[in-house]
Amino acid sequence: MQVLTIREFSFHQFNANLLWPGTFAFCEWLSQNRSLLEEQHVLELGSGTGALAIFIRKSFGVDITTSDYDDEEVEENIAYNCKANEVKVFPHVRHTWGETFPVPEPDWDLIIASDILLYVKQYPNLIKTLSFLLKNYKRRNMKSEEVAGSSQHRRLVTVSGEEILLQQPVFLMSWRRRIGGEESLFFSGCEEAGLVTKHIGSRVYCISPRRDT
Template identity: 60%
Template sequence: METALFSPSCLFGNTSDNSSDEEAIDETHQNFVERTHQFPGMELIIREFSFHQLNANLLWPGTFAFVEWLVQHRSWIEGRRVIELGSGTGALAIFLNKLLQLDITTSDYDDQEIEDNIAYNCGVNGVVPVLPHVKHTWGDPFTNSTSNWDLVIASDILLYVKQYPNLIKTLSFLLNAYQPNSNLKTSPNKQDLGLPFPAFIMSWRRRIGKDDESLFFNGCQAAGLEVKHLGARVYCITSLSRHDESQ
């Protein structure tokens, strides 16, 4: 995966004045910054990387728009078994777990620093034990041959155009290899909750070229996935082959 050419921390302003006092701060404080973020009904303390080559460093503004949509449609996701792709800091998963007691797994690129930082953010916000985490590089096979996550979520993950085929490969596996959990309280054939089983919902707020956006959506369709716009730049992607099985 290509390395980011800029540090997204510039979006939040430069708080450093290069003083001698700041130069004395230890390496841990130079590598991370903790910020308090307001979420619906709660406040979360999120430790973010000052810089991370895979952009897993900051809580992007688009996450908050996705949070608002998810809260408005909470009945669609309550009781679901969820995996988040590109979890970054883990903030979205932590919020959903605390608000809805959602069974949610975080995942991101195979990088120990990312996993450790998500675990830290879980602990500082009272999510104990920490959320399960899967190190997964898009396009690589999962350990299991089946998936029992009935809902996949992600926010602002379309930055790396060259990774679209790998992302689509991962989505295809998660949607096509889904096997319902025998303990699932809600029938996987039930459609009246607004989202089918399984489904991928993605919020996309960061601006990319229309050609790049179309490249991803067309790639999904070529792989046998159906894309629906749910409004507020939230998209639902499902497997056409699973549609046929349920009929």
């Protein structure tokens, strides 16, 4: 198990820089299901302290980009924690959910997050950002004969001991906190936005674009 040194904010207006329970649980779950991370280009939403991204980089050497609210203090703290743990500072995307995403052609195969459903009022904005990232995905190094709309990539991975066919891109989220059931509004909002949600164990959820059958 990795031992990390992480600096948190004692106070931040968006509670962005604290370690929540889902981070620890997600680290353990990903360690048990590391085939999901192999050779993947990863984006973490709501990175906060950067602890999850740092753990993944140190444990699996994964290519990962962090992202959080458009705030210099948040980005600087992630960079501080990278250096404290002898990790090269990650590429970072400042983005406030719901606003125009600064990368017009997202190429992240896998998007991850942990415990980001605290603010119910932000659910529509989060869903808007997720919809953009998942529905506008352009696979890196796509062959010239491949055309837009066929850039999704299928790969066989092992999840909790069971082999599943995963079609990229996907969003994996660990949610450990309880706020009275309001999180169900997030999942129903995803379905209304054309996204498919699936619980894949240990309170980890897989969200992907709805595809024509």
